[in-house]
Amino acid sequence: MKKHSAFFVPGIIMVGLVLRTPFAVLPIVLSDIADGLHVSLSSLGLLTSLPLVMFALCSSFSPRLAQKFGLEKLFTMVLIILTIGSLIRIINLPFLYVGTIILGAAIALLNVLLPSIIQANQPERIGLLTTFYISAMSLSITVASALVVPIVSATSWQGLILALSAICLLALLVWLPNTKHNHFLARKGKNHPIGALLQNKKVLALIVFCGLQSLLFYTAVTWLPTLALQAGLSKDATGILASIFSLISLPFSMTIPSLTARLSARGRLIMISCVAASGLIGVSMLLIPTSNFFYWLILNLLLGVAVSALFPYLMVTFSLKTSTPEQTAQLSGLAQTGGYILAALGPSLFGFSFDLFQSWTPAIIGLLILTLIMTASLFYIEKFDKIL
Template sequence: MSNRFSTRYILFTIGIILVAFNLRPAITSVGPLVGPIRDQMGLDNWNVGLITSLPLLSFAIMSPLAPKLRNRVGNELSILIGLILLFIGIITRIIPHSFPLYVGTTLVGLGIAICNVLLPGIIKEKFPNHIGTMTGIYTTCMSIFAAIASGVSVPLAKTAGLGWEYALAIWSIPTFFGLIIWFVLYRTQPKLTERDFFATTGSNLFRSFLAWQVTLYMGLQSFLFYVTISWLPEIIQAQGVSISTSGWLLSYMQFVGLPATFLAPIIAGRVKKQQSIIITLSSMAIIGYCGILLADTFIWLVLCITLIGIALGGSISLALALLGLRARHAKQSAELSGMAQSFGYLLAATGPILIGSIYDVNQSWTMPIIVILFISILMMGFGIGAARDRYV
């Protein structure tokens, strides 16, 4: 491999990591600040849930379009466009009114969706023999910044005196650095770039039961993740935990899941069937959410959050790894990624709104947690099917 292409692969690795840093903070930073946002804006819980669901609806809309964008302009410019939308969306939310908040959050979702869909295909194309390792690296980086964003949101807003607007806006900084790297990759790309990467493979994934199982597993684990990110602080505050501590516990939940985030796709890539991984992670989620419902001490609460963190951390990276493992080649992986993330995130988008609405009706977190437990069981069922040693 020439020095030119060695350097380019290094830049791709750095670029993938920087994109990963930006895939979650603009969303996970919102959960701990739900209270201040709701109070200042005069919103009810349904509207607050919409703030977290809007990016997921954007994911659902943009996911099938992202491959078409890449087919027209290439990987580099597509990712660059995604980061530009993300940057503009984050900055727009500085304006302390509900309309700019919703518009900015929608742009955040559109930008993240482009990157979400394209990264699995880029990894399968650029690193075909290291899908599990590269997936583990980028999902771990994604989770690290997601956890940091959750933990520092309240201190930035209150202790540092930034208010919730600038506590959210500060995540435009890593986006800016990502823009620089992908601008360099775009400007230095070979003239004869492969343009048919996302061309149709001739297969109809909508008729594949396995593809739907992968899609539903992706959607249900995302449902659990975004519901937890949105409402866990409120749930544990209702049990007497302070707003600051609840933010740090949300951050802890994501940090404690990092080993599972890194190891799950690596282990999955080394075995033909992943059912045992699915069952282990799903069982931990079920036990953890049951514990949240029954917790009567702080130590018990932390233990349950630990189990949830490991379960969610491993599930997200495993779901992304399945997009490559269940496909025969990079083109099919891209098509499966578009399908799974479009329909999957449409399903996930209902989560924060549904849970917030159930709480508004009952004024209790018992029924919302029971719904979360039911979703966890469904995730296990569809995950077991998606983990079979077959191709879509």
């Protein structure tokens, strides 16, 4: 019987805590950081997009690094780099950017290899362990978002960075004992050539789905508050809606992975039909620029349900629709590389469309079309028991 590390599950949960929080909460106090560094707010604009760019650039390297170092040892190395990258951000503006780049690269590797490391260690608990780390990720962002302003007010923006770095260090310390249970990904025989993968319609459909669900999420996070404000809602009302949009991820991150793993093919089809319908209706509602708060509440709930359910579904799918940890890592790396390239373009193109047409309607129609394509790719993926 395979022996499991007693620190594996706590380690997975701690990794979940640092998957987004070290960079995702900084926009809340961006003006404080700008004041502290004596720079303009616009000069910090790249801080929100750099991690996405690094996700796209670095995801494809994950399988090869896991083949060389082993999964658990690589996670330890990445968590060390993550902690250093987070900490050096307190030094000055150049190091703030360098640290953010390091964070993005490190988190990209963790993103890709989490499904593989779960499959390699406890393949019978894929749904449950995916629930654990995605719930930890969602909960940490929610709690941290509420605490960042009090922390910065009581200390400084450097105090916030130190607190975030301490969480990264704690994740490293909890994970460290897992290193002696190292799993290597096979170098030959179980992987597919990249060229062959890119000719596989099922793989291409997964890349499209991965990219468009990320694009929908990041576009919604970036532009929903602006759309609500321009429709006539107050800043307070917009803030409440943003909190609801964020909080709704918690119940779905706790339930979707296990549901996806347990449900029959027909059950999964019913579940994704409801999720897809929620997203399509939510995007369609953006075409009506009303100032009614309850209208925007329903809109945020529908879009929140869609984006909150699709990400955990995707992470479980990497494991369920492959046969080995090697295939899981390869598929996850390829899909997330292509996916984050699409996701990084979404918010920028949405804003550029408004500048071009002086209306949100063309951008919303474009987003609706992309949501339809995402839905079609989602249903296509579910036609098959395995992608690889």
